[in-house]
Amino acid sequence: MNRWILSLLLFAPIAGATTDGRLLSMDSGEVIDRTTLGLQRSAVALPAGFAIDTSLIGDLALAANLGVRWAMATGPHHVAIGARYTQFFGAPVYSSAIAMLNPTVKQFNPSLSGPSAYAAYGIHLGQLSLTVEGRYEHLYYDAAGLNVGGSLVLGGNWWLVAEVGYRFFGQVPLHASLGVRFTGEHFGLALGATYTGYQDPQLPPLPVLPALDVFWCFG
Amino acid sequence: MKTIALLTVLSLCGCGGDVLAQTDPVTQDIPVTSVGLDAYAEIALDMPSETQGTVQIQKVAIDTDVVNSSGATTMKLTVLLSAHGTAMPGAPVLFTAQNKPPEFATAVNILGPKSYAPASHTAEHVESTQLAAIVQQPRLWIIVGNTVTQAGIGDGLPLKLTLSNLILTAHVSKSFQGLGAAVDVSGL
Numbered sequence: 001m002n003r004w005i006l007s008l009l010l011f012a013p014i015a016g017a018t019t020d021g022r023l024l025s026m027d028s029g030e031v032i033d034r035t036t037l038g039l040q041r042s043a044v045a046l047p048a049g050f051a052i053d054t055s056l057i058g059d060l061a062l063a064a065n066l067g068v069r070w071a072m073a074t075g076p077h078h079v080a081i082g083a084r085y086t087q088f089f090g091a092p093v094y095s096s097a098i099a100m101l102n103p104t105v106k107q108f109n110p111s112l113s114g115p116s117a118y119a120a121y122g123i124h125l126g127q128l129s130l131t132v133e134g135r136y137e138h139l140y141y142d143a144a145g146l147n148v149g150g151s152l153v154l155g156g157n158w159w160l161v162a163e164v165g166y167r168f169f170g171q172v173p174l175h176a177s178l179g180v181r182f183t184g185e186h187f188g189l190a191l192g193a194t195y196t197g198y199q200d201p202q203l204p205p206l207p208v209l210p211a212l213d214v215f216w217c218f219g
Numbered sequence: 220m221k222t223i224a225l226l227t228v229l230s231l232c233g234c235g236g237d238v239l240a241q242t243d244p245v246t247q248d249i250p251v252t253s254v255g256l257d258a259y260a261e262i263a264l265d266m267p268s269e270t271q272g273t274v275q276i277q278k279v280a281i282d283t284d285v286v287n288s289s290g291a292t293t294m295k296l297t298v299l300l301s302a303h304g305t306a307m308p309g310a311p312v313l314f315t316a317q318n319k320p321p322e323f324a325t326a327v328n329i330l331g332p333k334s335y336a337p338a339s340h341t342a343e344h345v346e347s348t349q350l351a352a353i354v355q356q357p358r359l360w361i362i363v364g365n366t367v368t369q370a371g372i373g374d375g376l377p378l379k380l381t382l383s384n385l386i387l388t389a390h391v392s393k394s395f396q397g398l399g400a401a402v403d404v405s406g407l
Contacts, residue, residue, distance in 0.1 A: 025403035040406030055406035065407055086407055102269075111237075116407065139407070143399055167399055175403065196400040211404040 018185060020215040021053075021069065021080060023149045024161050024177040024192045026133045029080045029120035031071040038188075038215025043069070045219075053082070062090025063112045076124040081117075086139060088112040114138040127153045133165075144168040147175055157183050161192065172197045177211055189214045237277070238391050240267035244384040247311060249365035250377035251294070257316040259323075259364045263306040264387055270354050275392040279354045281345045281361070283385035287335040291371025294380045297364040298330035298345065299323070302353055304360030326362050335380065337371055354389055361385070 179192015
């Protein structure tokens with residue numbers, strides 16, 4: 001415990017860097033071999049590279065979700081594939097919230113239920129790690145994307161992360177995220193921003209959303 | 220503050236939703252000042268912002284109570300829809316068949332002419348595909364007309380037909396598909 005705190009303070013490199021299989025806003029393709037509690041992904045590690053996972057952020061937003069993931073690493077290469085099912089339970093809550101904030105809206109029935117799947121391949125090249133992810137979602141609408149993420153060691157266990165991708169079918173085709181990641185022996189965090197480019201007559205323009213991930217690995 | 224809260228709720232969604240939005244009720248009198256001369260009122264209605272932008276219009280309807288408060292005069296109501304107009308919300312424009320504005324010629328009939336008996340109170344519900352097509356512009360104009368061909372005994376001018384609590388209800392499907400980034404950062 002002391003060693004962990006010390007390393008966090010001094011940013012000393014530690015073997016067996018921890019992961020929750022996420023970069024900033026995409027999958028990292030890494031193997032999850034320890035039970036993880038994280039915002040973007042909480043997972044129970046199973047044998048042979050399998051894991052059952054859920055997005056805690058989604059759960060907190062009343063979109064209960066459960067997924068299965070399999071990942072494998074050989075040398076510098078690693079691959080992961082996964083699928084998830086999301087069931088949205090928050091319709092009454094969101095409806096009340098929106099109706100309270102905007103009395104013109106008498107009823108709002110949001111929906112975010114459906115399956116999603118992804119596959120990622122990554123490679124460690126010393127200071128740089130690259131990951132390519134393909135994903136597909138059917139949550140109220142169809143969405144598919146191809147993303148490329150790069151992580152560059154900044155110093156110690158800090159990484160600079162940049163992602164760029166393309167969304168097929170989407171209104172906003174550009175996926176772009178930028179931020180930093182810290183991966184310690186038991187704890188990790190990612191902080192950055194992701195481009196949304198979202199325009200809606202009801203809302204002010206929203207150019208970016210924060211990308212946040214905090215996770216602990218046990219075992 | 221309200222906008223930030225709305226934004227937070229919607230970005231947590233990153234999803235899609237069915238929205239039911241309504242305009243504030245409008246009550247409008249249509250006074251006939253000369254029997255045989257049709258009287259009109261042009262009312263401007265601002266569309267709820269929920270109907271603007273990328274939405275799929277599922278259903279649009281106008282609900283109102285038509286009140287003929289006269290003792291013995293039958294009145295006929297006509298309702299037209301126009302994409303252009305001069306009236307402002309809260310400031311209707313009254314005119315007669317003799318001085319119709321230019322938008323009258325292109326306005327689309329969505330109700331009537333329909334007769335209402337004296338001392339009657341009738342609820343009307345109008346749904347129309349033209350209404351659904353026009354609702355995506357920020358403001359639309361409803362022209363309501365009152366035709367009186369014969370004044371009833373004991374009824375003096377002006378003879379008023381009242382549209383009470385006119386409400387436009389839009390049922391739209393809104394996909395917040397543009398918030399795909401919100402789904403990406405959530406880990407879903």
